[in-house]
Amino acid sequence: MGNTKLTDFDRSVLARLRGKQLTAAELADRLTADVDADAVSERLLRMADNDLVRELGDDGTHGDADSDGTGRFALTESGRRVLQSPNTAAADEAIDLPPNVRQMLSNANVGVDCVETVRHAFTFLREWGKATVPELKAGVFPETSTGYRDADEWWDDCAHKVLAALPRVEPGDGRKSDPFWRYVGDSTADGTVDDDADTDGRAVLRGRGGGPQYANLTHVLVSQNVTTEQRLAAAAAFDILRRRGEATTDELRAAASEAVAETGGERPDDRWFRGELSELLADVPSVERRDANRWRFSGEW
Known part of the structure; x- marks a missing residue:
């Protein structure tokens, strides 16, 4: 794998790929910096090595592993994740x-x-x-x-x-x-780029070798296709754990149950509260299940 350090220029390239499939030449035309297509192509290939972008084949699918950087590029899910992190001045542009x-x-x-x-x-x-x-x-x-x-x-x-x-x-x-x-x-009315309708921008982080690596609570809940009431219940259970730092399974279930007591929707059944709720919470970053009855929040926020 290549150098993983991103420059401001890299972030600018990623920003212009959002919702688009562009060649290095097209990207060079859209950048404010005075760069040529060869320089953009070199950075694209480095970012492809780090799974931030992918070069597409003629049919729009993933291209060959030994691509030469002359095709069209698109963001990967990890690339989209980078655009969520405002850590530099260039991220404001992203x-x-x-x-x-x-x-x-x-x-x-x-x-x-x-x-x-x-x-x-x-x-x-x-x-x-x-x-x-x-x-x-x-x-x-x-x-x-x-x-x-x-x-x-x-x-x-x-x-x-x-x-x-x-x-x-x-x-x-x-x-x-x-x-x-x-x-x-609406992206067009707002003056922003059009999102690619065939790409799920919400699944923002996945590992190459293993299963899904969830970026946050929302990523878990949407990926698991929960109902509205299940989503409200799980979010409330997570929030009580975050606030307290530690909680029991019964306390999390109680918080989840209270959250959907007056929504007017279909309340999850007891089986969901006893089993699936815990499975969802266990997938959330910074949540640790210490044993069958004890949970810990390991984040510092």
Whole structure:
């Protein structure tokens, strides 16, 4: 495998591949830097070695292993994951925000830390379509560097108000009839790139050799095709574990049950609470099952 260190130039290339299938020459035309197709092709091949992009064959499927960099390239799931991580100045470009959202954030009367994390939250919501508050905390806060003490402080003091005010965001209503926050925009109308309809941008991280490696709580729940009520219940159980640091299986089941007590939807059956709930939680990053009755949250957020 080649050098895994990404440059700002690499991130700019990845950003322009989002939702597209482009050649090195086409990418060079779209980059603001003065580079030629050969330089772009060299970086693409390095990133292909690291499973961030893939070169496509003539039929649009995965190309040959010994490709020469002259074909069309597309993002892999791991490449999409890179675009979720605002760790450098170039990541601001990678998070392809609609102009009206950029304007709203630039005018927001909040600190830089808050603006940066809300940018990430908007992109997360756009990628997944909808998410509960526990999912937003789990999917966004650990991936950012902020001055907030924990995910709860970040949400209460920053993200809740600012994210709710953004165009194309429909806030949830807590534990009432619809607790999901939703992205209700359109990529063309927003001035962003069109997503590739044949690519699931939500499955953002998979291992080459083993089974799926889930990136966050939302990734687990969507990948497992849970019902709305099951998703609400599992998110609530995760959130109580995150807040406490440790919990028993009975405490997690109680939190899950309470979360769906008044939603008006079809409540999961007892078999789901006794078995499948634990299986879902065990797949979430930072969740450790110590034994049949004890759970631990190993994250520091």
